[in-house]
Amino acid sequence: MPRQKIVDMSVDWLSILDPEGNVDKNLEPDLDKGTLEKFYRTMVLTRMFDDKALKLQRQGRMLTYGSSLGQEATAVGSAFAMKPDDWFFPAFREHGVQIARGIPLKLLYIYWMGSEDANLTLPQKNFTVAIPVSTQVLHAVGAAWAAKLQKQSTASIVYFGDGATSEGDFHEGMNFAGVFKTPTVFICQNNQYAISLPREKQTASKTLAQKALAYGFEGIQVDGNDVLAVYSETLAALEKARSGGGPTMIECVTYRMGAHTTSDDPTKYRKAAEVEEWRKKDPIKRLRMYLEKKGIWDQGREDTLIKEITGEIEKAVEEAESYKPPIENMFKYVYAEMPQHLKEQMDELQGFISKKKGE
């Protein structure tokens, strides 16, 4: 047969909890009350953490900051699918995952206030924020590969945006993962924009999930504002990874409700109407409706929760703001042992500082 079809491929879409809080009974994950409350609490905490950060930034008390408003389901749903021993590799918008993974709020604020010292006590298996887009994909594949080579049944999970799929490192990482069947879960937070560039202009492929097929493994698209879908699919992918089934890419279809960062003005490139459409799909609202329907949640609990979280955040901000990094930390962590030229440079700086003080 001289002309014939030799490859046939497809991509699925998954949603479980719709914007009105209705659940698909066949797909509904079996989660107890406590777990659901934890999901909800962490999503609300993430949103309030975020909101506080934006306020601080406006007051000049923080660096440029990228809000995760609207993406809380993707972050929290995937994070709670992980085990503590799984490696987590964030981009820069994964506040929700970091919070769910137990990184103290105070450290997150210290980082975004401008000090690497936030990471002095970073809990293990949580990697540092990656600013250069998509570079962390390779690290996650390497860490997963290491686990596999060391016969550990742990996985690694890496986060990146729709824009990140255009970078060479994304490609090289996906390909290594396919070839070496590394236990890696690729979470693409497709929030529809890379700064001002809309998803359709980022790539001509119909979905981002289908990119996985180019590397010989499965890609799936889920409703990223549906915490149950994100959780279920991540859980399955991690389980598959840990048991030798290789990598999976999960495209979480969500929306960046806020600006790209505090330096960005999204009105330049998108319509208010579009944002309003997505507001109806809010991930927290729909989880709350689901919990209310289940009788797990009510206004009283909501009020208590908000009060509790407000207190936590105030305390974290206070602690973070009082932190002053020692100058020598600039030199101390470049190498395990400080080489001669850095000693000289540190002395030069410290000499200069004391001289100025003396003047």
Add this chain to the structure above:
Amino acid sequence: MPRQKIVDMSVDWLSILDPEGNVDKNLEPDLDKGTLEKFYRTMVLTRMFDDKALKLQRQGRMLTYGSSLGQEATAVGSAFAMKPDDWFFPAFREHGVQIARGIPLKLLYIYWMGSEDANLTLPQKNFTVAIPVSTQVLHAVGAAWAAKLQKQSTASIVYFGDGATSEGDFHEGMNFAGVFKTPTVFICQNNQYAISLPREKQTASKTLAQKALAYGFEGIQVDGNDVLAVYSETLAALEKARSGGGPTMIECVTYRMGAHTTSDDPTKYRKAAEVEEWRKKDPIKRLRMYLEKKGIWDQGREDTLIKEITGEIEKAVEEAESYKPPIENMFKYVYAEMPQHLKEQMDELQGFISKKKGE
């Protein structure tokens, strides 16, 4: 529908002329005698050019050289589908394309004997050899894009190997091509190896052609030892490109019959039996059988052709070997105008040379 198939994709395979020289009548391209003879002649010339290069290399008269033995159909079939005005971007194994595009044999030998001066008279729209694997993919996309922006109906065509598909630049180039619908044809010479790495270990995807689907455009796999299939498919892809239909990737399934380069020993990583299997699929042999069946070719013409080509090659080698590049060319072509520090460095070198001569 909470779980549903949302993307469906496929890849085709094409062959027209089988290893015994039998043609598929429905797909057979309508080529006149002269054209078919030109195909054949150029394939034989490529093989003999190559053979001579290997001999010269063994005698220390050439640099490391990568033979295209066995890949002549891919090179020549695709080259004759181009128009002179289409841009051609080679990797380093595209001797057959270069020959078909009219680059004098002498220049090819000068280059592989170790001088950039080969390119002093390189015919326009033929780009220089790219040594770093897959980097040229981006240039081809850029050139095609430029043509589109300038409203020229020309295409660009770029060659790379199976190994090249793993590089970030391949990915970025394919993605740009998809997004901007650039008139680019991507010819992947899948010769089954990247030095020692077999195709299956390069990527876990079933075909290389399907990688195009990740960028939203068509990929097809053709029998790369079938000059008619390669020609037909390239012709169609170029025509589509020139008329605004965007890019296409063509995976030509072929085999590197020789070593990776003259520095390589393929017995370290592959079996003789595998090579023998592929010898049966030789692209030149099958074209010759086809021509013979058509009554266009016979032993007499073969003998004449070989003699003619032998003469051409001898002459080209002789001319190439007598070429001595002027030393100042090292400095002359770094910038349009030689900056002061290079003048000083050139003077330094020339002063030193004349001093030594004087001693």
Add this chain to the structure above:
Amino acid sequence: MSLAKLNMVQAINLALHQEMEKDPTVLVMGEDVGVDGGVFRVTEGLINKFGSDRVIDTPLAESGIVGTAIGMAVSGLKPVAEIQFEGFSYMTIDQLAAHASRIRYRSRGTYHCPLVIRAPYGGGVRALEHHSEAVSTFYIHIPGLKVVIPSSPYDAKGLLISSIRDPDPVFFFEPKKLYRAFKEEVPEGEYTIPLGTGKKLTEGEDLTLIAWGAMVRVCQEAMEQVKDLSVELIDLRTLSPLDDGVIIDSVKKTGRAVIVHEEPRTLGLGAEIIARINEKALLSLEAPVKRVTGFDIPVPLPKLEDYYLPDAARVADAIKEVAAF
């Protein structure tokens, strides 16, 4: 020629407008340069005027941007490609070092590559990691590439026009600290400043002070603190090819020099400048040349960044030390 008071962003924007108007082969490309007008608003307004075929929002891929721009440049266009922050320019080094800078050489003049890469540059704006780096060394060390960095709106316009018109690839770095730091009079019309020429900003007898980009301002401030000394301030403007003539002439006169840069000290351009002084004016030197630079560490996040960047006090201190040697 009429003048307008412009900051550096406006001056660069004006240069882009004018060059695009004058030469239909000039185009602008990069991440968010179109509809958004660039994250620093440097390309604002261009897309409305020239359309999306000449002001192109690209996918997020730095090697892709530079690599496709090379293909365009080779086939007759003049792309001005933006890399959003200097800290992501590392991803372009391969295409620049292996290709853009060698196309003329490798093809023996059959092809050339009139490409400009623009990127914001350097520290002092309280930014995230990789957004405060001074990365010139990587590019200065690539033969066949030119490297330019202006220190004022006037120079920015003139140097950018020259870069666009240059037939060879140019990396044009824009000191982001100066983007909106001050305005000055900039001619409305076109003018060029030749690449490869430094400029004496002041004449002096006692000491030569050498800087570029944002450090020029720091040096000017420092000079206010050492008014008793006669300092000759040189703004290099082009880092490659290096105008060692202006440096050597000055050092021959003053016998003393201080070099100020944000780049990490080891193999920052200061090293090369000292090497050239050593080669061409050693006997004139009355004191070791002193470098006031970034340290050999990653640029710290903002809480410690001020300790990293040379400031007027450190520079003034160095001037006094060298003058007193």
Add this chain to the structure above:
Amino acid sequence: MSLAKLNMVQAINLALHQEMEKDPTVLVMGEDVGVDGGVFRVTEGLINKFGSDRVIDTPLAESGIVGTAIGMAVSGLKPVAEIQFEGFSYMTIDQLAAHASRIRYRSRGTYHCPLVIRAPYGGGVRALEHHSEAVSTFYIHIPGLKVVIPSSPYDAKGLLISSIRDPDPVFFFEPKKLYRAFKEEVPEGEYTIPLGTGKKLTEGEDLTLIAWGAMVRVCQEAMEQVKDLSVELIDLRTLSPLDDGVIIDSVKKTGRAVIVHEEPRTLGLGAEIIARINEKALLSLEAPVKRVTGFDIPVPLPKLEDYYLPDAARVADAIKEVAAF
């Protein structure tokens, strides 16, 4: 300790064998390093001994190799990654500059990155484009990364073992011209040479001659041509961190220096060495330090390559010139 006569390829191969045997976390990865044994046969035999989980043939992707190796290093392995030729190392600069070199710094010691990148290095073997380049500057200028280049089989083994055991990332360059150029006695057992230390190969009074890698041999040849002069030859061995102590001590004694390197002159390490001499020993200098280097051009293809590379005659000439100054 018993000795064997080994060339540099054999010495490196032995070091890899021994470190892999000793430490189960050490692994080798790269293009063609497994079944093929490496294009220069440096990793020959490893896969048979240690299997394909510890000697890994990777896909063709340099950033991928280094980036995944970083992930491995962070999680407790010690990858020794090969980049097939130095001219393809440009593709690794982003992962090295943005990540490997900063992981300890950024994480404040929570993570570190014990990674070795090996690559053949430099010219003189009549190779294709990008196969003859000396690219050290790019890596020396990255704070947090170490750069090593041996000049002999003995040093290659000792320095590679130190590099593998180093808790920080090291770029280990192997001068390919020396791979099989000569054999010398190399101890069978393990030994280390501390990183960051240069070595005096000869004691001398008249002039300090500084080199590394393949240029050390060129310098030794040159010294044969200037036997009337007493030359102190220093082999730096580690380019970063730079052992300026051994240089300064020597120059203080001799008052004259010649630096020889294959790297393009502008911002080759020679510049930094001159800067350090200027800073720490200027008053001892009796003549300008001279650089004999590659020119500021792309390395020419072999027909002109000999004019590019410093050779014994050029070095001898420079020595005479500086000595006579």
